[in-house]
Amino acid sequence: MRVVSLLRVEIRRLLLNRMTWFMSLLIISSPALGLTLYRPISSTAGSGYSTSISGTFIANPALAGAIAGAILLAVLTAMEFSRPARHRMNALTDAVISPFQGAVVRTISLLITAAVIQGLTLLAWLPFTLVQTGAIFQLDVYVSLYLAIMLPAMIFAVLMTASAYLLTYRMDLTLALFAFFALLSLTVWDENWLLRWINPSIYYVSDAFSTSRLLRYILWNRLLWGTILSSIWLLSCLSIRRYGKGLVRSATINVRKGYIPALSALLIVFGWMAYTGQPFLDHSKMELDSNSKRFLYSDEFVTISSIHVKAFPDFTRARQHGIAEYQLQNSSEKPQTIAFSINPGYSLSSASVNGNPAVFRDLHNDEENRKTIEVDIPGDKEIEVTLEYGGFPQEWNILALRQGLDSQISRDYLYLANQDFAPIPRDLIWGSDEPNPYYIEVDLPSGMTPVVFGTETAQSVGKSSDGSIRWSIETNGASVILYGGDYMSRQIDAAGIQVDFWHSAKHNVLMNAFDADDVIRQVFQYCTSKYGPLQFYKDNKMRIIEIGSAGGGYASQGASVMGEDSFSARGFQDMRKGAGGNEVLAHEIIHQWWGLGNMFAQDDSERSWSSEGLTVYTTYRLMKEQYGEAYARENYVDKWQAEVDDYYQNFYIRNPAFLDKLPKAYRTRMDNGVAQMKQYSEMPLKLLKAEQLVGGEQKMDDILHALFNREIDYASPFLTYQQFLDACGLTKEDLELG
Amino acid sequence: MGKLFRYELRLIAFNRFYIGFFAVSLCFGWLILSTGTIQGVAHTAPFSPWSFGSYLTDLMPLLSIALLFMVWSFDSGQARRAKPLLNAATIAPFRHAAVKCAAAATAWLLLSAAIMLLGIGFLIFIFGNAVSIPALLAPAVSILLPVILFLMGSGLLALSRSRKIFLGLPPALLALHLLPLPSWMHLLATNFYSTYPLHMDMVDPGFTVPVSFIAGKLGYTLAGMIMLALALRKKYSCHT
Numbered sequence: 001m002r003v004v005s006l007l008r009v010e011i012r013r014l015l016l017n018r019m020t021w022f023m024s025l026l027i028i029s030s031p032a033l034g035l036t037l038y039r040p041i042s043s044t045a046g047s048g049y050s051t052s053i054s055g056t057f058i059a060n061p062a063l064a065g066a067i068a069g070a071i072l073l074a075v076l077t078a079m080e081f082s083r084p085a086r087h088r089m090n091a092l093t094d095a096v097i098s099p100f101q102g103a104v105v106r107t108i109s110l111l112i113t114a115a116v117i118q119g120l121t122l123l124a125w126l127p128f129t130l131v132q133t134g135a136i137f138q139l140d141v142y143v144s145l146y147l148a149i150m151l152p153a154m155i156f157a158v159l160m161t162a163s164a165y166l167l168t169y170r171m172d173l174t175l176a177l178f179a180f181f182a183l184l185s186l187t188v189w190d191e192n193w194l195l196r197w198i199n200p201s202i203y204y205v206s207d208a209f210s211t212s213r214l215l216r217y218i219l220w221n222r223l224l225w226g227t228i229l230s231s232i233w234l235l236s237c238l239s240i241r242r243y244g245k246g247l248v249r250s251a252t253i254n255v256r257k258g259y260i261p262a263l264s265a266l267l268i269v270f271g272w273m274a275y276t277g278q279p280f281l282d283h284s285k286m287e288l289d290s291n292s293k294r295f296l297y298s299d300e301f302v303t304i305s306s307i308h309v310k311a312f313p314d315f316t317r318a319r320q321h322g323i324a325e326y327q328l329q330n331s332s333e334k335p336q337t338i339a340f341s342i343n344p345g346y347s348l349s350s351a352s353v354n355g356n357p358a359v360f361r362d363l364h365n366d367e368e369n370r371k372t373i374e375v376d377i378p379g380d381k382e383i384e385v386t387l388e389y390g391g392f393p394q395e396w397n398i399l400a401l402r403q404g405l406d407s408q409i410s411r412d413y414l415y416l417a418n419q420d421f422a423p424i425p426r427d428l429i430w431g432s433d434e435p436n437p438y439y440i441e442v443d444l445p446s447g448m449t450p451v452v453f454g455t456e457t458a459q460s461v462g463k464s465s466d467g468s469i470r471w472s473i474e475t476n477g478a479s480v481i482l483y484g485g486d487y488m489s490r491q492i493d494a495a496g497i498q499v500d501f502w503h504s505a506k507h508n509v510l511m512n513a514f515d516a517d518d519v520i521r522q523v524f525q526y527c528t529s530k531y532g533p534l535q536f537y538k539d540n541k542m543r544i545i546e547i548g549s550a551g552g553g554y555a556s557q558g559a560s561v562m563g564e565d566s567f568s569a570r571g572f573q574d575m576r577k578g579a580g581g582n583e584v585l586a587h588e589i590i591h592q593w594w595g596l597g598n599m600f601a602q603d604d605s606e607r608s609w610s611s612e613g614l615t616v617y618t619t620y621r622l623m624k625e626q627y628g629e630a631y632a633r634e635n636y637v638d639k640w641q642a643e644v645d646d647y648y649q650n651f652y653i654r655n656p657a658f659l660d661k662l663p664k665a666y667r668t669r670m671d672n673g674v675a676q677m678k679q680y681s682e683m684p685l686k687l688l689k690a691e692q693l694v695g696g697e698q699k700m701d702d703i704l705h706a707l708f709n710r711e712i713d714y715a716s717p718f719l720t721y722q723q724f725l726d727a728c729g730l731t732k733e734d735l736e737l738g
Numbered sequence: 739m740g741k742l743f744r745y746e747l748r749l750i751a752f753n754r755f756y757i758g759f760f761a762v763s764l765c766f767g768w769l770i771l772s773t774g775t776i777q778g779v780a781h782t783a784p785f786s787p788w789s790f791g792s793y794l795t796d797l798m799p800l801l802s803i804a805l806l807f808m809v810w811s812f813d814s815g816q817a818r819r820a821k822p823l824l825n826a827a828t829i830a831p832f833r834h835a836a837v838k839c840a841a842a843a844t845a846w847l848l849l850s851a852a853i854m855l856l857g858i859g860f861l862i863f864i865f866g867n868a869v870s871i872p873a874l875l876a877p878a879v880s881i882l883l884p885v886i887l888f889l890m891g892s893g894l895l896a897l898s899r900s901r902k903i904f905l906g907l908p909p910a911l912l913a914l915h916l917l918p919l920p921s922w923m924h925l926l927a928t929n930f931y932s933t934y935p936l937h938m939d940m941v942d943p944g945f946t947v948p949v950s951f952i953a954g955k956l957g958y959t960l961a962g963m964i965m966l967a968l969a970l971r972k973k974y975s976c977h978t
């Protein structure tokens with residue numbers, strides 16, 4: 001009771017303090033910095049700064065508010081804690097309340113001040129945010145982003161500064177410790193998403209799909225620091241000076257309050273568990289091994305004829321749950337072991353073969369966001385393997401700083417790709433010439449429309465008692481990529497191809513306003529006129545899908561996929577002004593020419609000749625035609641050159657004698673980047689050089705036209721680098737860059 | 739004179755704050771060396787003047803806050819208690835203040851020297867005689883000199899008016915550090931050492947800087963000296 005009344009007095013005093021109001025005003029206005037000066041979310045555009053509307057008007061301001069709020073509250077906390085000392089009234093205040101009560105009351109009143117400031121910030125910025133974000137505004141996203149980003153940073157600053165003061169009883173040292181701690185988060189811990197307490201790592205905030213996973217992992221970071229700092233704060237309470245004694249003597253008196261060290265230890269254990277047991281990222285080894293796709297389990301005796309998956313994602317807990325049946329034929333008449341790849345966050349709850357329980361092993365060998373499950377099968381001819389599996393999908397650990405984009409299970413968005421959707425049978429041969437059928441049944445909330453990466457369309461087949469809708473999709477292959485959201489589709493006739501374009505309904509106004517159909521049509525027309533029409537589509541159909549990701553996409557036979565940032569208002573506006581904003585859109589469509597069918601072998605030992613070289617080069621040519629030479633040079637050629645230089649001019653690459661001095665983690669990162677650099681930057685530069693050597697763009701277009709329409713030799717169907725060189729009349733050496 | 743200087747220096751250096759800060763700075767320095775510097779900046783060697791300069795600028799926010807706190811403590815606690823004693827002595831207040839400044843500057847330079855030694859030691863331990871120590875001194879001077887003069891000057895000037903104004907300095911400094919200003923305006927030379935060599939169009943460029951950069955640094959140095967003079971004058975002339 002006493003503490004509560006003291007608290008009331010203390011809060012009243014704080015609220016009547018001019019300094020508090022001055023600080024509060026500064027903090028409340030600080031999100032403005034995030035609009036212009038401090039924009040930590042990385043830009044997804046080639047030129048200028050651009051990110052999603054939510055990123056621009058909610059997350060960046062909240063991140064700026066977090067830093068400003070933390071710093072100013074740290075100063076306020078240090079001043080409040082040192083106030084009695086500064087006014088030489090220790091003895092007096094200590095007589096009225098115990099120093100322990102004093103510390104508790106001061107800390108809690110500062111925490112309440114932080115919460116009040118946060119509430120006022122939310123109110124103050126609401127009208128502005130509402131106007132700026134317009135149609136995509138969602139109150140819960142606005143509130144939860146601020147509460148996850150800014151409020152905890154202020155709370156942590158209070159706890160940290162209070163602890164530092166109680167330990168040192170020195171205002172200057174307290175603020176120095178805080179500065180050190182803030183700088184750690186801003187610099188040294190830059191690449192550790194769990195440790196960044198003041199500036200949580202955010203790569204992109206979705207406008208049209210979901211921020212649910214992003215919020216989950218930021219909250220995990222907050223949980224971690226919340227427990228650790230509470231623990232430290234409790235410990236620091238032990239060092240509260242008693243009877244004018246020093247740190248050590250006071251601590252020996254205070255430690256008699258046994259519950260404090262016990263609670264503190266418990267919280268530290270929680271913190272440790274939160275750090276090591278984070279559920280968001282897998283434990284793939286950091287070295288990318290280009291030869292890792294070796295055929296371990298390839299067995300000429302076991303073939304596959306169909307897959308049937310029933311999936312029941314849990315949209316509240318963001319977990320996948322499913323039952324997958326695989327029809328296999330074992331012609332060896334002997335027991336065999338087959339293997340499946342699955343997301344490392346999933347586990348198998350049961351496996352059965354032909355109705356009998358089967359032995360299975362989870363190898364826990366995370367690699368490239370997959371792990372292996374082995375299942376023993378008997379020598380029967382016809383085999384039906386049934387796997388019941390589920391769990392929280394983990395994202396690949398090398399993408400730690402761009403989390404929340406590669407997998408998602410939430411009420412507004414579903415994204416389950418390959419091993420995230422269901423176990424993928426590994427290294428099995430099709431039973432017939434055609435890929436096996438893949439039947440999907442999936443339960444989705446009403447309002448969510450499923451779309452598959454392919455040309456097939458989902459049918460709704462019923463409604464369950466809880467209101468969710470069951471969908472059925474027939475596709476084929478060994479794995480599927482399933483998207484779900486408020487999708488709508490539009491039909492575009494693009495240079496003779498029937499394109500069905502699926503995008504979020506939230507982007508409908510945008511697509512109409514900027515005539516996205518026309519933008520898509522232009523890319524098809526450009527490629528068709530330069531290289532010839534696409535021929536390998538059944539019924540001349542293909543699909544373009546907008547997904548809740550950013551900074552890239554992918555393409556395969558029948559479908560091209562790109563992140564929602566390919567369709568931003570800013571990107572479209574830039575295009576009208578003569579600067580391309582939607583490169584990814586063009587890139588992924590161009591892949592339909594360079595990259596599919598019989599274009600490029602999956603594994604090229606050189607790793608530099610791939611579908612990316614010609615795709616990137618063609619994108620550059622398209623942008624050059626649309627926006628002019630200067631734009632294309634600055635955003636393509638110069639960028640390729642910069643990335644190539646970055647690698648070849650690296651000190652360790654130029655001086656390999658020193659390479660063993662470089663810690664392994666950095667060597668790994670360099671090695672992992674080589675293939676990407678060679679495919680996306682070095683090869684386009686070589687193609688540009690080839691263009692000059694063969695006598696210009698027109699000549700190059702003729703050569704590429706001939707290559708695209710070449711007679712395919714089915715013994716070696718893929719287009720090789722040598723074939724390209726021969727067509728140009730050049731040698732490998734001719735294209736080496738100086 | 740020398741005696742007073744030694745007394746003031748001891749007052750700073752055997753202080754819990756200074757020792758704590760010393761340890762914290764060395765820790766932070768080690769982290770930067772082993773995660774950033776070791777990779778080399780702007781394609782240059784980890785032991786190039788550029789990488790070394792980048793190491794020092796990474797530490798500058800912390801070091802400059804240390805400096806501000808040293809200035810702050812001119813006026814607090816122990817220092818205040820010692821005042822009556824010293825005022826009774828026959829030293830002119832202006833000279834006394836100047837000696838205190840010199841002592842604080844020395845203590846801060848000692849801290850910076852320790853950080854430089856840590857860096858040089860780290861590089862020599864890993865890269866042996868590939869490291870040229872004289873080459874590392876130019877970036878060090880260009881970083882440390884403007885910072886110490888400008889911060890002491892502005893700190894003392896702010897203190898001579900009010901302690902509240904002074905409290906605005908650390909946030910202002912941090913803002914100056916984080917904001918994307920042209921490189922000559924950066925007191926702490928943020929990012930200059932890690933980006934400028936990239937514009938020089940050659941590999942392993944020697945240590946040269948643009949005129950605007952020198953002008954900026956000289957500007958801060960001069961402004962610092964002027965503020966220092968003003969502050970010492972303002973505060974202590976009335977006492978005489």
Ligand SMILES: [Zn+2]
Binds near residue numbers: 587615
């Ligand atoms: Zn591509």
